[in-house]
Amino acid sequence: MGIFKKKNNQKTEEVHTTDPKDDIKSMVLENLNEKLKGTLYDDCIIMPKGFTIDVQVGRLEESDGIMILQTIFIVKHDDFDEPLIDPVDSQGKDEQEVAKMAVDIFCGGVWHPLDQSIYKKNPIHVPVDFLRQHYDFDMYCQSVVRVGVKDKQPTVLVNFLRTEIPKYLGSKKYYWLRIYLAKYKEKKIIEVRMNGSVLVELPKYFEEYVEKEMFAEETFVSEKQYAIFVQREDDQCPFKKELVMKAAKETISMMEKINNHDEYVAMADKLETLVNGDKGLAGEIRVFIPEIFAKLTLGYREGDSLFLLEGEGDDQQSIEFKKTQLRSYFYLQQAVLEYLSTNPSQESVTRIVTNSVAFRELKRAIDTAKEQGKELKPIDLYVPGTSYKIGEENYRVW
Numbered sequence: 001m002g003i004f005k006k007k008n009n010q011k012t013e014e015v016h017t018t019d020p021k022d023d024i025k026s027m028v029l030e031n032l033n034e035k036l037k038g039t040l041y042d043d044c045i046i047m048p049k050g051f052t053i054d055v056q057v058g059r060l061e062e063s064d065g066i067m068i069l070q071t072i073f074i075v076k077h078d079d080f081d082e083p084l085i086d087p088v089d090s091q092g093k094d095e096q097e098v099a100k101m102a103v104d105i106f107c108g109g110v111w112h113p114l115d116q117s118i119y120k121k122n123p124i125h126v127p128v129d130f131l132r133q134h135y136d137f138d139m140y141c142q143s144v145v146r147v148g149v150k151d152k153q154p155t156v157l158v159n160f161l162r163t164e165i166p167k168y169l170g171s172k173k174y175y176w177l178r179i180y181l182a183k184y185k186e187k188k189i190i191e192v193r194m195n196g197s198v199l200v201e202l203p204k205y206f207e208e209y210v211e212k213e214m215f216a217e218e219t220f221v222s223e224k225q226y227a228i229f230v231q232r233e234d235d236q237c238p239f240k241k242e243l244v245m246k247a248a249k250e251t252i253s254m255m256e257k258i259n260n261h262d263e264y265v266a267m268a269d270k271l272e273t274l275v276n277g278d279k280g281l282a283g284e285i286r287v288f289i290p291e292i293f294a295k296l297t298l299g300y301r302e303g304d305s306l307f308l309l310e311g312e313g314d315d316q317q318s319i320e321f322k323k324t325q326l327r328s329y330f331y332l333q334q335a336v337l338e339y340l341s342t343n344p345s346q347e348s349v350t351r352i353v354t355n356s357v358a359f360r361e362l363k364r365a366i367d368t369a370k371e372q373g374k375e376l377k378p379i380d381l382y383v384p385g386t387s388y389k390i391g392e393e394n395y396r397v398w
Contacts, residue, residue, distance in 0.1 A: 020095075021057040027099035028055050028071055035107055049118050052076045058087065066091050069098040073106045075114065079173040081241060081327060082195055086110045086178075086226075105224075109145040113228040116140035126229060128169045130321045131308065131397050137169055141227035148221035155213070157181070157225040160205045161192075165227075168194050168304075170325035171237060171398050175229040181206055182222040183214045189222075194324045197333075201304045237327065237398045239281060244328050247274040248335035251285055255355070256348035264355075283390040284328045290356035291386050292329075292336045297353055298362060299378035305385030308397070318387060326397050358386070 025043070032045060032053065039046040045053040058070035068091045075084040086109065090101035116122060123138035144154045157179045158165070169175055175195055182189040188210050190203035214221055251274070254267040272282045295302050306326060307318045323329045340349075353359050362378060369376035 021060055024060055024069060024095050024099060025055055025057050027095055028102055031099050031103040032106070035103060036111065050077050051114070051118070065093070067094060067098050069102060071102040071106070073110065075110065077174070079235065081172050081174070084110065084176055085196060105145050108143045109224050109226050112143045113140040113226050116142065117228045117230050126166055126169065128166045130167075130325060131319060133171070133397070135169065135171060136232045137175075137229045138232065139227055139229050141225065143225070145224045146222070148216070148219045149223065155209070155223070157206070157223060158227045160209065161202060164202060164205070168199065168322045168324045169229055170327065171235065172327060173231050173235040175324070177227040177229070178224070179206070180222070180224045181210055181214065182220070183210055183216040184220040185216060195330075197324060197330055199304050199324070200301070239275070239278065239398070241331050243275060244281070244285070244331040245335055247271060248285055248289065248332050249339070250274055251289060252335065252339050252352070255289065255352045256344070258351065279392040280390055280395040281328060283392060283395070284326070285332060287388045288329060288332050288386070289336065290352050291358055292333050293349065293352045294356040294358035296336060296340065297349060298359065300358070300362060300381040300383065301379065302386070303382070303384040307385055307387040309387055309389040320385070321397070323385070328398070358383070
């Protein structure tokens, strides 16, 4: 809020100005609370069973008499490993109309399946088996939010991924899948996320549908669907995200200073103490930090998979699973992104990247192409995922 004074007949009066985003945020919260019947407290809606909903206004602008609003809904719960973040675009003639539309989209897309999960309405059993582990999930998924779609029955988008979904669920209590399809004339967007992370291998399952079933010659159309997955058992993971994040940040700080093998060994020893002696977790942090640095900075394309190497020599086998099934992977990616956002020196980043297998393989591929008189760019290369080995007998993926 800004306050300034103006003189009027030698009297001073205060004129208060408010940020339009604050006003629209209040409208969204009031509309949402009226719909959900929660408790509005301190710019947050408190719902039953420990759920809270925060709201942020990302963009507010007007064009040709139409108001355009981007609202970011943030749902939190103690059993969530990360907040559920849902960006919603809405438009209308005035603030009330765009606020109401934003709330309707959020409720239809996110809150409907979440509400189903709270009260266990119409669950669909999803069994998950990977790396000698078994988990049972209940899936809650019903409504599809559509914009601009006419004369067409709703399509259950999750059905396109029925056989793929179990491959992406791990040991967490909650997972959420977000499918977003949009099209206008020749332009199209196909995005699939699990707990906020982009899944690059799943958009292909929607390409034919977007091409043949979404009609957008005259107007923009979009379809969005959420599915909520709740594990029937409590989360048994022995470590918390905060522990991994703290250890990752300290490890990055050590890695950017490593100049020789002895310093690397000292870093590995210190890392093990940072994670309270958990050799498996220490191995994940040590291996994946350089690989994630490489993925984010070198420009090659990478799939959704990880490959765990077990055994030795001729008996070694590679077991494929998904990054979303290893919770530490995206903790580490978050730590790396936060580090890169500080604009570290090129020398520091290079020192970490050059310790990655991806860097060595990329360099080898480019050098080989050059010897053959060909030009190969990182963007031309695609790898399905990262292979890794943990030298711990009782290593378990969490």
